[in-house]
Structures are given as structure tokens and as C-alpha cells.
Amino acid sequence: MKLIIAAIKPFKLEEVREALTALGVRGMMVTEIKGFGSQSGHTEIYRGAEYAVNFVPKVKLEIVVSSAMADQVVETIASTAKTDKIGDGKIFVLDVQQAVRVRTGELNDDAI
Numbered sequence: 001m002k003l004i005i006a007a008i009k010p011f012k013l014e015e016v017r018e019a020l021t022a023l024g025v026r027g028m029m030v031t032e033i034k035g036f037g038s039q040s041g042h043t044e045i046y047r048g049a050e051y052a053v054n055f056v057p058k059v060k061l062e063i064v065v066s067s068a069m070a071d072q073v074v075e076t077i078a079s080t081a082k083t084d085k086i087g088d089g090k091i092f093v094l095d096v097q098q099a100v101r102v103r104t105g106e107l108n109d110d111a112i
Helices: 010-023 067-081
Strands: 002-008 029-035 042-046 049-053 056-065 089-095
Touching: 002 010, 002 067, 010 056, 010 067, 056 067, 067 089
Parallel strands: none
Antiparallel strands: 002 056, 002 089, 029 056, 042 049
């Protein structure tokens, strides 16, 4: 099993969710986050005063899928979230050692 963590632009969330659902992904966790990378924030003007926005709003997706499905999920997120502009996001893939469904006690692939 793989844990896929993706940080994407907030307005792309619904489009990515629809694409992943069509792919067969049955669940995900979504968190509103702030951060910066090579974008290093930006400046904005509010009521005539310029100020620096050091942390850019993003949405973090956490998805656990079978190892066989991981590459397809990563490709789907990358292609759907892409805007060709700086700050499109990042995707990380980690190994998951165990998953347990609390209600039934099912383990690993059966739990996801």
C-alpha cells in the first residue's frame, strides 16, 4: 500500500476529486494548509498598502491506495491539478505498513 500526499491549489480540489473518484479511489482526507516552496510567497495590495504573503494557501490530499494503483493516482493528480503556473504543488509517495478499518477490523488492502 502507498500513502500519496499531494499539496495542490485550492480551486483544483473538486476537479481532482472527480478525476480520482472516476479512477476508483474510494476515499481521501483533505486539509487546508499554508506553505511555500520555490514560489516563496508573493506581495499583495490591500487598501492601498503593499504587504508580503509569506505562506500561500494550499489544499493537502492524503490518499491510501494499493501499490498497483499508486502510479495511476499520482499521474491523475499531476495532470488534473496542473495549471502550468508556479505553485501548482507537490506530490509525495510513501510506503504504508499497515491499515486497519476500525469498525470491522479488516486489515491492509481490505481496509482501504
